[in-house]
Amino acid sequence: MREPYIVGIDLGATQLRFIAAKSKTGEIRKSGPEDKGKYFFPSPFKKMGEGFLIDNLLKKIPLHERTSVYLYEKLNIFLKKSALKKSQVKAIGISVPGRILPGNKFMGANTPFTYATKDRYGNYGIDVMGTIKREFKEIKIALDNDCNCAGLAQGLYYKSLGIDPHTTFYITISTGIGGGGPRRDLDEVGHIPVDGGFPGLIPRCGCGAYGCLEAYASGEGILNQALNILRLYREDKRMFKQFETYESMRLNKPLHLSEKILVSHLEREYSRGRQLSTKLIFRKAALDKEKTGFDPFARYLVETAAVRTAKIIVAISYIHGLERIGIGGSVALENPRYVELISAEVNRIFWKTPHILQREVKVELSPLGYYVNDYGALSLVLDHKDIDQWVATMKKLANTKNETFMTFGHKEI
Ligand SMILES: [Zn+2]
Incomplete structure (x- = not known):
């Protein structure tokens, strides 16, 4: 046969x-x-x-x-x-x-x-x-949301490490942001609205709503944020000044954004009419270099996106009892240090002050790496006895x- x-x-x-x-x-x-x-x-x-x-x-x-x-x-x-x-x-x-x-x-x-x-x-x-x-x-034919599928495959992996798959979750950060897990009770994580955006720069999401996480912190979202801020910087000095003050207040520290933009490679490229890309922003943010050699505006963009993503991760971990989050998608896979940044921020939020829901939540690069999507749809229909x-x-x-x-x-x- x-x-x-x-x-x-x-x-x-x-x-x-x-x-x-x-x-x-x-x-x-x-x-x-x-x-x-x-x-x-x-x-x-x-x-x-x-x-x-x-x-x-x-x-x-x-x-x-x-x-x-x-x-x-x-x-x-x-x-x-x-x-x-x-x-x-x-x-x-x-x-x-x-x-x-x-x-x-x-x-x-x-x-x-x-x-x-x-x-x-x-x-x-x-x-x-x-x-x-x-x-x-x-034959057996099944259908599910793509991130739930990837979360299902990733959950099998986590289970083999002794982790309850129902406490695990998969998030993809690529052109967009999505998420899913073996419980299949949450998939549109990219379309959760996030607060703290400057009123003049709240981005519209592909779904039609304003201010979704995806519109701020996906690969395309980060790029659009960069372009909108640079446009403001060049075309509307007064409003840019307001934005700068707003951001300093939001972060509770002097941000000196205009000084960051003044020395930014991204700004130079933008003013010459060259195309920016998410890849360039991450390369210039130089997350693996701690002190020197990075573009401070690019670093600001990436850090801001990481903080916004971390807040949503904390929120969904509270609600869904999640303890292990694997992140995939091209932005994460090509920038593992970005995932570490999100993870550090999640820990900071959890441990900053003692509170009732405090516990260990681990955020990491999805252990299935580049294969998490390949095994997503397949794992929907595989026979339980063959899982090992x-x-x-x-x-x-x-x-x-x-x-x-x-x-x-x-x-x-
Ligand atoms: Zn949306």
């Missing part, structure tokens, strides 16, 4: 990724020596001009069925490319960037309403697994850098 496999499908905002792993051990399927075992296609929700890629796909299919048909078509191509027979697929796990609704539908902050249907409670949801379910009748084998495989991989993650998949088919 042919070896059975589990297929993981990760539907993201820009990519639709497929991975297959041996159902007994979790080893990732490779069909040849050059194959990294993972395939990606453009996401149907990839932004294209004013609309989405899906606007131009499968035009003969009714709008609300297009997503699920697209996923099924790409799944078939993936199976063919991986030399897998349909009969070898034992289970399929699907992760999506949004909230799961009744009837296996979902809705995310960046998903188009046009492709959704409305249920009797007025919720709009997009069907992603209808076609796959019809075509793969006998899977964890052993994940541990082996976790210490290696997953290049396919870095380049967002190795081939588009």
